[in-house]
Amino acid sequence: MSGITIDILRQRLQARQHKLTTQRRTVLEVFIAHPGEHLSAEDVYGILRGEDIDIGLATVYRSLELLANLNILQRMEFGDGCSRYEIGTMSPDEHQHHHLICVKCGKLLEFPDDLMDDLENDVLEKTGFKVVDHQVKFFGYCKECREKLDK
Ligand SMILES: [Zn+2]
Ligand SMILES: [Zn+2]
Ligand SMILES: [Zn+2]
Known part of the structure; x- marks a missing residue:
């Protein structure tokens, strides 16, 4: 559990003289509702449009950027030219999990143990x-993919 809440977002925005706009809140709520998922701007946009929420793709991009700068979200590049975001951890001693990316099917897996001590x-x-x-x-x-390759 990440423990990031709308209140934390409000505090971090206030600390930098930013306002908690409906759009910023809505974008964070998508990540809170989809824990453990790695979403691109297009994914977030699609989810919001699917819920009949009127938001522009450019606004989604800007909100994601801001949330990443506030360390609310983590931005990641997985080599397909499309940035993805996931909700950050709150605890300073909890490091980010590792990502396993299949170069054949593009699947993204998480590896929870740090192992980097x-x-x-x-x-x-x-x-x-x-x-x-x-x-x-x-x-x-x-x-x-390995099982298919081995055959
Ligand atoms: Zn670590
Ligand atoms: Zn694969
Ligand atoms: Zn992840």
Whole structure:
């Protein structure tokens, strides 16, 4: 559970003298309603249009950008030229899960274990740099595609 709420959004916007507009709220609500999903601007736009909500694609783009700058959403590129967003974590010691991307079918899987503690400590020891988060993407073949390849 990410724990990001509309209240947190309001606080972070206020801290930067931004207003909580209906559009910004609506866009965040899509992510709260679709936890664990990685949505592009077009996906969000499609979901909102499907709910008869009148919003322009350009507004969706701008809202996503702002929410990512506020660390409410995480922006990710998966190599298909289309940015995707997912809701961020609230806890500072919870790092982002890793993403497994199938280069054959384009499927996106999540890998929840961090497994980077040794590396993070190594980085700190050798450079004095404290890692607070990371975005790790693994490219490969998913189980289904591998089974097809093996045949
Ligand atoms: Zn980590
Ligand atoms: Zn696949
Ligand atoms: Zn993810």
